[in-house]
Amino acid sequence: MNAPDFYEMFTLPEGVKKVAVQLDPKQPNTAIFEVQKEDHTLGNILTKRLLKDKRVLFSGYQVPHPLEHKILIRVQTTDEVSPIEAVRDSISALLVELSNIRSKFEFDLARAKAEQEAMGTTEGAGPGAEHRHIYPKDSGADPTLDVNVDVDF
């Protein structure tokens, strides 16, 4: 079988750079970032974020081949900023946005859980309330498993 090994999707071979930056010789302020072992998940957020930056004239990415686990991100900027700096700014902005999303989520999770607990005590209702607590709350051994173990060998 000539299928490529799955680990090629995440393991960076020895001596290969995670990110290689190449300046485009034909255009000013243009760089191509070759990012190994990444896909649309990273390429899309990054290029879309770059487009929101007024100093960025062009940003786009491609996955050159479905069996090569890398992406190429092309960025052209005005002369106010270098493509590398623009990418860094976009990454920082995205990291801020994500940690914002994370904290907003945790905040609202507490609210939603408190609300559902309150509903549970009055009516036992609420969508899905009939199967709460799959997980042993103290995450010790699952007491439910005691029932089944006597199989005849």
Add this chain to the structure above:
Amino acid sequence: MAFNAYDSTLAPGADEPQIHIREITDDVLDFVLSNTDLSVANSLRRAMIAEVPTIAIDIVQIESNTSVLADEFLAHRLGMIPLQSINADRMKYTRDCSCIQACENCTVELTLNVKCTEDRTLEVTSRDLMSSDPKVLPVLSDPDDQGILIVKLRKGQEIKVNCLAKKGVAKEHAKWSPVSAIGFEYDPHNRLRHTHLWVEEDPAIEWPLSHNAVEEPSDAAYDYKAEPNRFYFRVETVGSLPPEQVFTGAVRVLQDKLGTMQIKLKEDDEPENNGFNAMGDPQDGIFNSQDGWNNF
């Protein structure tokens, strides 16, 4: 007028993303993410499906299998059984582990040893799997759950297998996906015209509105500059991880990806520090680890 990439996100409050959780149960998380870009919402969706690590049976050593199922058939079925994976963040990937094939840092052993001795069909289920780690057990939705049927045995048939469960991500094999499905929708009234509704006579009759339609006004005129802004998610897990951990895990994955790239860009070029700690908060409970997450 010079644009500062920070301005739009660091301006207090104004442009921050918002989350409203509509439903949370043990296996469903339904929420609305707003004030963010479609690309961020979609990357979160992709990360939840394919990049949040869980534990699943990966290697099956078959000592005896006299059932009607072939060995590889049985091994495949065992692999698909969801295992409680709250411990996955504390486990190592075998490829990052110092051991050669398996050790307690990267592997959980499960054994299945069942023989049918009575004159009737014996159903072997996920409940018959014995785990070496009390925290990594086959998922059961409640105490009455029968477990997942693996194979049926008639009198005299026997199954004796040793399974090695490993940490992994669904990018490698879908058995590691913590979710069975994610509902994802934006613009339920198609005001942005991103969808072309094929229609015979009247789209209002032929295309019933989704339940998310009540969240948005329907009457706005077409605005060609408008961008999607509210995203409706419904995350349904297989039970290996609670849904809120799937979400926070996905955020963490994206932060790690971006952080790694930020650091690699820094390493390559001028050693200037722009003051941002790219790897996220170190006190982070769930995925705070020395386990290879940052190991690219």
